[in-house]
Amino acid sequence: MEIFIAPIKFYSAVLLQNLVNELSKRFSSGIHVIDLKINLDDFFSVDRKQYFSTQIIAEAMKLTDEFDGKIILLTDVDIFVPVLTFIFGEAQLNEKHSILSVCRLHEEFYSGISNEKLLLERTIKEALHELGHCYGLRHCLDWDCVMHSSPGIEEVDIKGDTFCSKCISSIEGYKH
Numbered sequence: 093m094e095i096f097i098a099p100i101k102f103y104s105a106v107l108l109q110n111l112v113n114e115l116s117k118r119f120s121s122g123i124h125v126i127d128l129k130i131n132l133d134d135f136f137s138v139d140r141k142q143y144f145s146t147q148i149i150a151e152a153m154k155l156t157d158e159f160d161g162k163i164i165l166l167t168d169v170d171i172f173v174p175v176l177t178f179i180f181g182e183a184q185l186n187e188k189h190s191i192l193s194v195c196r197l198h199e200e201f202y203s204g205i206s207n208e209k210l211l212l213e214r215t216i217k218e219a220l221h222e223l224g225h226c227y228g229l230r231h232c233l234d235w236d237c238v239m240h241s242s243p244g245i246e247e248v249d250i251k252g253d254t255f256c257s258k259c260i261s262s263i264e265g266y267k268h
């Protein structure tokens with residue numbers, strides 16, 4: 093099964109390439125960058141100044157029948173679901189689509205200081221996490237596992253950057 097990354101309002105070509113490279117090392121599946129015509133303005137909440145991730149996924153579902161595999165929508169904009177202040181990502185459990193925002197993975201969001209290495213580490217963890225949900229995994233209690241829940245950036249940094257031995261068996265084509 094293939095993995096497709098669809099950048100939407102995503103501005104770092106270097107980060108995108110590094111993510112593709114890293115996922116390529118870890119999965120035997122092909123990692124493809126695709127172009128989806130989604131106008132995020134349609135999903136912007138004026139009140140919250142954020143974008144409603146569930147609606148973005150719903151829009152993507154209409155446009156992606158031709159892609160057989162898992163799809164990660166990748167964006168720089170800040171995303172939300174109504175019950176939460178913000179989210180890093182959202183995924184359909186055991187289905188095709190997920191979305192990941194790197195808005196709050198940037199270290200400058202917290203400290204004002206840019207850290208590209210840390211940004212890449214966080215992006216890989218959260219991309220694997222959302223993919224894990226698409227492969228049917230729920231949250232894991234093992235802090236070494238990337239499927240541990242991460243409501244805030246501290247948890248993203250603390251948890252491991254790969255799947256635990258229990259979770260890994262659910263991930264098709266995962267090499268290490």
Ligand SMILES: [Zn+2]
Nearest residue numbers: 221225231241
């Ligand atoms: Zn999760």
Ligand SMILES: [Zn+2]
Nearest residue numbers: 232237256259
């Ligand atoms: Zn696990």
